[in-house]
Amino acid sequence: xxxxxxxxxxxxxxxxxxxxxxxxxxxxxxxxxxxxxxxxxxxxxxxxxxxxxxxxxxxxxxxxxxxxxxxxxxxxxxxxxxxxxxxxxxxxxxxxxxxxxxxxxxxxxxxxxxxxxxxxxxxxx
Numbered sequence: 001x002x003x004x005x006x007x008x009x010x011x012x013x014x015x016x017x018x019x020x021x022x023x024x025x026x027x028x029x030x031x032x033x034x035x036x037x038x039x040x041x042x043x044x045x046x047x048x049x050x051x052x053x054x055x056x057x058x059x060x061x062x063x064x065x066x067x068x069x070x071x072x073x074x075x076x077x078x079x080x081x082x083x084x085x086x087x088x089x090x091x092x093x094x095x096x097x098x099x100x101x102x103x104x105x106x107x108x109x110x111x112x113x114x115x116x117x118x119x120x121x122x123x124x125x
Contacts (some may be wrong), residue, residue: 004033004036004041004104005030008033008036009030009034010017011029012031015029017026018114021114023110023114025098025107025110028103028106028107028110030101032103032104032107035096035098035099035100035103036100038096039091039093039097039100041091042092042093042096043093045084045089046089046090046093048055049082049085049086049089050086050112051055053079053083053086056078056079056082057079059075060072060079063075089112
């Protein structure tokens with residue numbers, strides 16, 4: 001089984017090896033790699049938003065502890081936008097993950113068919 005990291009590192013070699021065998025895998029490989037980049041970027045953004053939410057939550061606790069209720073409430077208001085952004089990013093990540101898994105499965109099926117056909121051709125000789 002090919003891991004995404006190996007596909008990234010040896011993309012051109014894999015495409016050429018499959019082309020030698022008569023199969024054009026360029027579109028499938030490009031799709032997998034493109035989705036992987038989008039997923040990683042979205043995951044990074046989600047991590048940043050979650051980190052910011054944690055930072056503000058600590059700040060809110062500190063402000064309430066110091067009796068700065070108005071400032072604490074203002075900080076709480078900022079979190080609502082971040083929480084909405086977080087929900088959006090989670091949905092986006094789930095969609096990207098499903099697309100990535102689908103593309104990976106298509107590529108794996110492509111490889112299975114390729115090797116199954118080669119084995120059949122060897123048996124028939």
